[in-house]
Amino acid sequence: MPQMRNITDVLVVGATGSIGKLVVQAALDHGLRPRALVRNVRRAELLLPGVELVQGDLEDRASLRRAVAGAEALVLTPGSGTDARPDARRHVDYGGVLNTLHALGDARPRTALMTSIYATRTDVPGATPWKRRSERLLRASGLPYTIVRPGWFDHATPTQRRLVMDQAATADGAVARDQIAETLLQSLLNDDALGKTFELTAAEGPEPADWTRLFAALRPDAPNSLDAVLDPDDLPLTAEQPDLRADLELVRRAHQARA
Template identity: 70%
Template sequence: MSQNQKITDVLMVGATGSIGQFAVRAAQQHGLRPRALVRDVRRAEQRLPDVELVQGDLEDPASLRRAVGGADAIVLTHGSGADSRPDARAHVDYGGVRNILGALDGARPRVALMTSVYSTRSDIPGNSPWKRRSERLLRASGLPYTIVRPGWFDHAGPTQRRLVLEQGGTADGGIARDQIAETLVRSLLTVTALGKTFELIAAEGVEPSDWVELLGALKPDESGSVDGVLDPADLPVEGEPRALRDDLDAVRLLRGASG
């Protein structure tokens, strides 16, 4: 889609999760028409009673084609937090993004991807690179995107409503779930958010009144790079496993095929 194309239909991935439910409501409040990708429609009806539901599984690429069809935008808030499999992050956090991109079949929706404030922090014990790898896929796709790396969920007081957007992977702090959701949806509607990656935390103060200015102050990601602007150069693509490099190449081919 072009930068100026009107956004109406938004596919919400992770819609029944703790951030996703807020994102659905934020989309509705901004006059958008969200539809939720869910594995279990009957269960999801209880959480999202007034939302269009489409059945699909992030680990089943064939099931995603109908879900992405006709979407002007996609909000990705999925995560593997409740999945006890040792390789869950590879299959869900990363594989979910790969499979959504592969299902687009030439379509070019605008995408808002939620990852983590620690996406690039290799110095954090036990931290995983899978969210950073998912970001790389989205950048390689050539789609219009914004990547939001929120801080610790709910680690923000009721008077901490001022949003702090940082780049470079050094931010640390808390953020309310509704603030994350609002930022993701606003990024779809704000031209100055295009092609940008940032960490998001909250500080003492009031909510933003000018999103164009807030997002416009950020540096855009470098054209052609699969990493965010100012990201540390400690996970070189050439050192990644062959399967991951193949995934990047496949996404680039899809980009070329879509014209």
């Protein structure tokens, strides 16, 4: 399997979450050096024994600047599920990605972002566009990226281990948490995953044996596009709030200044 050169230090954002913990373990299994961004160090020491912990908060850019320093790769698994604020998705799912991108400055780590299989869906009750907006920020940043949109966590049966990667923005289904984590980690290690966005589910069958083949079969996102290949054209930038358009413009300008 072709690997990205010089990836050793991987910062996992959302490292104490149900997926983030498994990403940390996957990084260890692949001989990488994971660092875990955590808000509560004492609690994290119990959840991630022996792992390097970096105290930080997705809503505190100063702490993020310290956390991302030296990271050669990032895995972003922000989740607002336990946050009771009515605008939690904006602050965490979207704002966490925005703040991380600003905190990076001139650094350009390889980045894997976990969003949702419903990121672009308007026909699903409870679905919101905040994760799709976070994806747009990452694409506008110019960072080398992969975006994984997993299906329902843990609703797959034990024999559903054959991973299915779709790009029609209409997929539905389930996938195990450990397979989500492994896919995020594998996307950092495989050149064929660069610049691609896909929905991830599992079907009856064995574990994947050829990650290169899986990633190579996917279509890349169009250059300079805010949306993924085959995404529906139903969230025009002109219809977005001025502050959201301003966020994108700042991220784009930062990328242009680095180019």
